[in-house]
Amino acid sequence: MTMTEPKPRYEGVDFSNVHEGDRLQFTTRETGFNGRGLYSRTGVVVKVTEKTVRVDCGLESWNRTAVLRRADWHSRAVRRVVTEQPARRAYNAANVQYVDEGLIVTAVWVSDPTIDPAVALENILRRDLPYEVVQVAEATRHFKREGADFSGWIISCGNDYNTEPIARKRDAIKDLRLQVESYFAR
Numbered sequence: 001m002t003m004t005e006p007k008p009r010y011e012g013v014d015f016s017n018v019h020e021g022d023r024l025q026f027t028t029r030e031t032g033f034n035g036r037g038l039y040s041r042t043g044v045v046v047k048v049t050e051k052t053v054r055v056d057c058g059l060e061s062w063n064r065t066a067v068l069r070r071a072d073w074h075s076r077a078v079r080r081v082v083t084e085q086p087a088r089r090a091y092n093a094a095n096v097q098y099v100d101e102g103l104i105v106t107a108v109w110v111s112d113p114t115i116d117p118a119v120a121l122e123n124i125l126r127r128d129l130p131y132e133v134v135q136v137a138e139a140t141r142h143f144k145r146e147g148a149d150f151s152g153w154i155i156s157c158g159n160d161y162n163t164e165p166i167a168r169k170r171d172a173i174k175d176l177r178l179q180v181e182s183y184f185a186r
Helices: 117-122 169-185
Strands: 009-012 023-030 037-048 052-056 065-069 079-082 097-100 104-110 133-142 152-157
Touching: 023 052, 023 065, 037 065, 097 117, 104 117, 104 169, 117 133, 133 169, 152 169
Parallel strands: none
Antiparallel strands: 009 079, 023 037, 023 079, 037 052, 052 065, 097 104, 104 133, 133 152
16 A cells, blocks of 8 residues: 555445445454464455355465355454545535534534534544534524523524524524524635
């Protein structure tokens, strides 16, 4: 692998989602005299049937071909090797997505378009994510009966808050979208 080549990622793959040409990594066991025990092999899928997947492992070992069976698929810890990087989403207001959790609506930007924004928002504090997440703004519903001085929606963007509560959720989301546009217009 050269310095310009992207680092490969591994994602778990279901037996029914394997196709010819896919690159897979799986575990195997070498139990002979002075065997290695459990180790990983990598290869390209050359044939898929109803019950088996045949993988060509190339010059990796004396046994070039591996047969993975549906019955023991999970014990082989099969993963798809993904070397291409997903397209990076542009950092602008048009690519902000909204996560509606009922009483909280959050505007989230995620660099990887394949990631669900709700999952990204849930994992925002993790430092080992392979993508970037930015919580741009948030609309939160407050109630007098729960101790607030008012009932309504408040929009926050960083340290900026609107001071007048917004009565309807539809109007709050419109205001939230305007706040996101002004955030990126700075």
